[in-house]
Amino acid sequence: MENIAPSDATGWMPSLDQGGASVHNAVVSVLGSRILGGDYAPGAALPREEELCAMLGVSRTSVREAVKVLSAKGLVEARRRAGVRVLPRDSWRLLDPVVLGWHPSIQDDEELVSGLLEARRIFEPAAAELAARRASAADLAEIERAVVGMRDNIPGDLNAVCQADLAFHKGVIAASHNVVLKGLVGMLEAALRATFLVTNPLMEAQSRALSAHVAVLEAIRVRDTAGARGAMNRLLDIAADDLHARG
Amino acid sequence: MENIAPSDATGWMPSLDQGGASVHNAVVSVLGSRILGGDYAPGAALPREEELCAMLGVSRTSVREAVKVLSAKGLVEARRRAGVRVLPRDSWRLLDPVVLGWHPSIQDDEELVSGLLEARRIFEPAAAELAARRASAADLAEIERAVVGMRDNIPGDLNAVCQADLAFHKGVIAASHNVVLKGLVGMLEAALRATFLVTNPLMEAQSRALSAHVAVLEAIRVRDTAGARGAMNRLLDIAADDLHARG
DNA sequence: TGCGCTTGAGGATCGCGGCCATCACCACGC
DNA sequence: GCGTGGTGATGGCCGCGATCCTCAAGCGCA
Numbered sequence: 001m002e003n004i005a006p007s008d009a010t011g012w013m014p015s016l017d018q019g020g021a022s023v024h025n026a027v028v029s030v031l032g033s034r035i036l037g038g039d040y041a042p043g044a045a046l047p048r049e050e051e052l053c054a055m056l057g058v059s060r061t062s063v064r065e066a067v068k069v070l071s072a073k074g075l076v077e078a079r080r081r082a083g084v085r086v087l088p089r090d091s092w093r094l095l096d097p098v099v100l101g102w103h104p105s106i107q108d109d110e111e112l113v114s115g116l117l118e119a120r121r122i123f124e125p126a127a128a129e130l131a132a133r134r135a136s137a138a139d140l141a142e143i144e145r146a147v148v149g150m151r152d153n154i155p156g157d158l159n160a161v162c163q164a165d166l167a168f169h170k171g172v173i174a175a176s177h178n179v180v181l182k183g184l185v186g187m188l189e190a191a192l193r194a195t196f197l198v199t200n201p202l203m204e205a206q207s208r209a210l211s212a213h214v215a216v217l218e219a220i221r222v223r224d225t226a227g228a229r230g231a232m233n234r235l236l237d238i239a240a241d242d243l244h245a246r247g
Numbered sequence: 248m249e250n251i252a253p254s255d256a257t258g259w260m261p262s263l264d265q266g267g268a269s270v271h272n273a274v275v276s277v278l279g280s281r282i283l284g285g286d287y288a289p290g291a292a293l294p295r296e297e298e299l300c301a302m303l304g305v306s307r308t309s310v311r312e313a314v315k316v317l318s319a320k321g322l323v324e325a326r327r328r329a330g331v332r333v334l335p336r337d338s339w340r341l342l343d344p345v346v347l348g349w350h351p352s353i354q355d356d357e358e359l360v361s362g363l364l365e366a367r368r369i370f371e372p373a374a375a376e377l378a379a380r381r382a383s384a385a386d387l388a389e390i391e392r393a394v395v396g397m398r399d400n401i402p403g404d405l406n407a408v409c410q411a412d413l414a415f416h417k418g419v420i421a422a423s424h425n426v427v428l429k430g431l432v433g434m435l436e437a438a439l440r441a442t443f444l445v446t447n448p449l450m451e452a453q454s455r456a457l458s459a460h461v462a463v464l465e466a467i468r469v470r471d472t473a474g475a476r477g478a479m480n481r482l483l484d485i486a487a488d489d490l491h492a493r494g
Numbered sequence: 495t496g497c498g499c500t501t502g503a504g505g506a507t508c509g510c511g512g513c514c515a516t517c518a519c520c521a522c523g524c
Numbered sequence: 525g526c527g528t529g530g531t532g533a534t535g536g537c538c539g540c541g542a543t544c545c546t547c548a549a550g551c552g553c554a
Contacts, residue, residue: 022508023509024315024508024509048533049534050533058509061308061509061510062508062509064534064535064536065311065312065315068316069316069318069319071316072275072345073319078534078535079518079533079534080534081519082519082534083534084534090429093430094427094430095427115425115427115428116426118377118425118427119370119427122373123366123369123370126369178362178365178366179341179358180362180434181366181369183340183341183342183434184342187430269535270536271535295505295506297506306537307538308535308537309537312536314507325507325508326506326507326545326546327505327506327543327544327546328504328505328506328507328545328546329506329545330507496553496554497554498551498553498554499551499552499553500549500551501551502547502548502549503547503549504548505544505545505546505547506544506545507542507544507545508541508542508543509540509541509542510539510540510542511538511540512539513536513537515537516534516536517532517533517535518531518532519530519531519532519533520529520532521530521531522529523528523529524526524528
């Protein structure tokens with residue numbers, strides 16, 4: 001029965017503890033995390049509005065807005081008399097980065113991790129091939145900047161390396177100029193984050209990964225579609241190896 | 248300045264004209280369609296809450312809930328003093344079937360149609376390959392039922408054929424047992440609907456498509472992964488041909 | 495005198511609480 | 525067994541105050 005709001009009258013702690021900066025975002029985040037975490041299982045019913053208000057210390061307006069948002073993301077369904085029930089996992093918009101961000105520990109969800117990696121092996125090589133065909137000068141510059149960012153931070157700042165790695169894959173997908181693939185960057189972001197959490201920062205692994213990234217970049221630059229696809233495949237092989245070795 | 252609500256006091260027309268069954272769903276649907284239709288371009292600001300209320304004939308509560316939903320789907324962003332602004336298309340959750348359903352005419356959006364088909368050619372053959380490896384008896388029965396549904400309605404009910412076709416592709420993706428791929432069924436649904444709108448019901452095309460579907464089913468049944476991938480590729484070749492011939 | 499930073503007021507959304515309407519479900523009665 | 529009314533939940537509307545971002549006017553400095 002924790003309390004989100006700063007509660008009563010006396011003091012005023014300016015910050016909210018969870019999620020976004022606004023009250024209803026905090027409610028959305030709390031309920032979403034609780035659903036993804038399994039506290040409210042699919043098929044189960046959430047507490048009534050009134051109870052949620054009391055539980056979270058917010059007004060009905062915020063709770064109702066939060067329920068609407070969760071409903072928009074396919075997590076719950078609100079019916080008139082029956083209250084709010086959690087929908088089965090198949091209807092959850094797991095490709096929504098926000099929803100994926102509510103997962104308490106992606107790296108421990110075996111089905112999700114393998115599904116994400118499998119999906120990456122399906123569409124990232126294809127994205128690289130399309131990028132080799134369509135990348136503009138700006139796209140190439142973006143990808144190259146990411147590679148440079150990886151190289152310059154390799155022995156040191158691990159966080160910067162991760163961000164550059166993410167920027168690299170985002171750049172390749174953006175260079176594919178495909179609307180659907182661009183809709184998958186959120187999923188990719190979550191997948192990479194999970195990978196970074198599992199894969200320890202091994203020097204050798206990092207240098208291998210860097211050379212694979214360079215190979216993808218060069219293949220795209222010279223418009224070698226098959227080479228780009230193959231280089232991306234090798235890159236994902238390395239990632240899968242690291243993931244498997246550590247898992 | 249149309250009015251969603253039944254307006255004033257005298258009469259009471261029970262039905263809402265747009266979208267779902269509830270008021271806020273109607274508002275969401277109207278605003279979403281208007282954004283997708285280009286009436287509110289990316290970067291532009293929506294009218295103020297008060298104006299939207301007057302324009303749609305609903306209360307601020309409904310408008311605000313609708314804005315929250317649209318914000319959850321990445322269409323708009325509400326900032327305090329600046330009002331509600333439409334976000335760039337890249338942040339729209341186009342993989343959300345609801346969002347895609349707001350598109351006024353998918354078949355006329357060249358970039359979207361080609362992007363959808365391209366995406367299908369990337370991940371549907373892969374899904375067929377995975378299905379050949381993992382399909383359960385129930386999965387196979389579901390796919391087979393869809394094929395039978397296509398065959399039995401081929402000369403007659405076009406709508407039933409389309410539904411069976413959709414069920415077929417859904418079944419293959421479900422049989423792949425991949426979380427990410429299952430998240431793409433909404434996109435697939437919109438893609439198929441757009442295809443059906445363009446491709447006229449040619450007898451020869453339908454029979455060709457049917458045999459291709461049967462080939463995919465048989466390959467999955469005998470666990471022929473490469474065959475399933477190839478058959479799905481041929482199926483998509485046919486679809487692309489029909490689409491191109493008519494486009 | 496011109497430019498840039500600060501500060502003030504305005505104005506929009508945000509959040510709250512109460513109210514009534516609506517509708518599904520259940521139990522009672524015919 | 526079926527119809528009907530009670531009951532309790534969500535759906536929707538309204539007005540209020542708080543908040544805080546934005547824009548622009550005003551001031552200081554070179």
